[in-house]
Amino acid sequence: MLDSDFVRAQFPAFAEPSLEGQAFFENAGGSYTCQPVIDRLERYYRQRKVQPYGPYAASRLAGEEMDEARRRMAALLGVETGELSFGPSTTQNTYVLAQAFRQFMQPGEAVIVTNQDHEANSGPWRRLAEAGIEVREWRIDPETGHLDPEDLAELLDEKVRLVCFPHCSNIVAEINPVAEITAMAHAAGAFTCVDGVSYAPHGFPDVGALGADIYLFSAYKTYGPHQGLMVVRRALAEVLPNQAHFFNADVLYKRFIPAGPDHAQVAACAGMADYIETLAAHHGCAPGAVHDLMRAQEERLLQPLLDALKGRNRVRLIGPAEAARRAPTLALALGRPAAPVAAALAEQGIMAGGGHFYAVRPLRALGLDPEEGVLRLSFTHYTSEAEVTKLIEALDAVL
Numbered sequence: 001m002l003d004s005d006f007v008r009a010q011f012p013a014f015a016e017p018s019l020e021g022q023a024f025f026e027n028a029g030g031s032y033t034c035q036p037v038i039d040r041l042e043r044y045y046r047q048r049k050v051q052p053y054g055p056y057a058a059s060r061l062a063g064e065e066m067d068e069a070r071r072r073m074a075a076l077l078g079v080e081t082g083e084l085s086f087g088p089s090t091t092q093n094t095y096v097l098a099q100a101f102r103q104f105m106q107p108g109e110a111v112i113v114t115n116q117d118h119e120a121n122s123g124p125w126r127r128l129a130e131a132g133i134e135v136r137e138w139r140i141d142p143e144t145g146h147l148d149p150e151d152l153a154e155l156l157d158e159k160v161r162l163v164c165f166p167h168c169s170n171i172v173a174e175i176n177p178v179a180e181i182t183a184m185a186h187a188a189g190a191f192t193c194v195d196g197v198s199y200a201p202h203g204f205p206d207v208g209a210l211g212a213d214i215y216l217f218s219a220y221k222t223y224g225p226h227q228g229l230m231v232v233r234r235a236l237a238e239v240l241p242n243q244a245h246f247f248n249a250d251v252l253y254k255r256f257i258p259a260g261p262d263h264a265q266v267a268a269c270a271g272m273a274d275y276i277e278t279l280a281a282h283h284g285c286a287p288g289a290v291h292d293l294m295r296a297q298e299e300r301l302l303q304p305l306l307d308a309l310k311g312r313n314r315v316r317l318i319g320p321a322e323a324a325r326r327a328p329t330l331a332l333a334l335g336r337p338a339a340p341v342a343a344a345l346a347e348q349g350i351m352a353g354g355g356h357f358y359a360v361r362p363l364r365a366l367g368l369d370p371e372e373g374v375l376r377l378s379f380t381h382y383t384s385e386a387e388v389t390k391l392i393e394a395l396d397a398v399l
């Protein structure tokens with residue numbers, strides 16, 4: 001079982017006087033930062049804030065730390081070092097990838113998008129229609145938000161080159177069977193682009209084992225700095241047109257990062273690997289097993305919250321009511337604007353948000369008004385049982 005006290009000791013926010021007494025439930029928006037990331041950021045700015053990859057010591061160390069971040073994060077994700085790149089954000093990364101696909105695909109070929117995705121893995125691909133590419137929509141069940149692989153089977157044919165979908169949505173939160181969906185796409189001759197932004201904070205997945213051709217997530221939600229991590233598997237990265245300077249085309253990890261990266265933040269991403277390894281050492285397991293430890297902890301805390309919500313018939317919980325099937329990101333449709341309810345929760349010492357969370361298409365597909373929005377309550381493995389109890393009590397007061 002996860003040692004909650006040990007985990008929380010790795011996050012300065014839990015010892016920060018200005019945050020005392022406030023339980024954080026907007027983790028799906030951005031997580032607290034772990035100590036090793038903060039230490040590395042500070043060290044970079046104090047000691048290594050020079051152009052990296054030069055011959056002098058500070059520069060060499062800066063470059064080495066950036067390479068270390070890529071090497072260790074790639075290893076955690078089960079992919080080759082060259083297959084992982086760092087960009088400014090996931091939204092930016094998908095825009096660049098969509099530009100590459102626009103050049104790669106022929107008019108008349110097709111992409112599949114979902115109406116379960118955050119706009120970042122939806123809008124850029126839908127714009128391929130402007131280049132004569134057919135855009136097919138894989139639709140959720142309007143009651144449950146579920147994305148059914150059987151419906152995807154209907155949409156796949158030899159024209160489809162790419163299937164874009166989320167590992168889990170930031171509203172529905174049901175964990176989609178990435179390996180199964182990817183196998184279906186591959187059998188039809190299509191690549192897959194998986195938005196892992198809402199999943200990765202709950203345990204880094206083995207991207208190699210999932211088989212996805214593209215896997216994206218955002219480090220500012222996985223206890224790190226504000227970076228977008230992008231895996232593009234070699235077979236795809238080599239055939240997609242280069243989007244970087246022409247002389248960088250031969251360096252796999254540079255091909256879809258046209259701009260200069262934020263050196264300090266890239267370097268600090270090694271702190272996420274430090275954190276996972278510290279947890280592994282403390283719990284006597286391999287780094288790859290930390291994922292399951294985190295998930296088990298989340299499920300244990302999530303089920304009582306789901307059960308408490310079941311009894312409220314004026315509240316519509318989006319997505320599954322069983323903890324094992326979902327991330328601990330709960331979107332509640334209240335039949336009234338959600339933002340004032342989030343404000344009322346803030347009065348009770350609960351940090352949460354209300355709105356559409358850039359999931360306008362999913363909300364509309366569920367028959368909800370994006371202006372009214374949903375109340376979103378999201379946590380991670382570092383949340384304590386006491387904080388969940390406090391949330392349940394606060395919900396009793398405001399709902």
Ligand SMILES: Cc1ncc(COP(=O)(O)O)c(C=O)c1O
Pocket residue numbers: 028029088089090091092118120121166168169170195197198217218227228
């Ligand atoms: C599921 C999901 N995908 C993509 C994004 C966009 O990520 P970024 O802010 O790094 O562009 C978000 C951000 O909230 C998200 O929740």
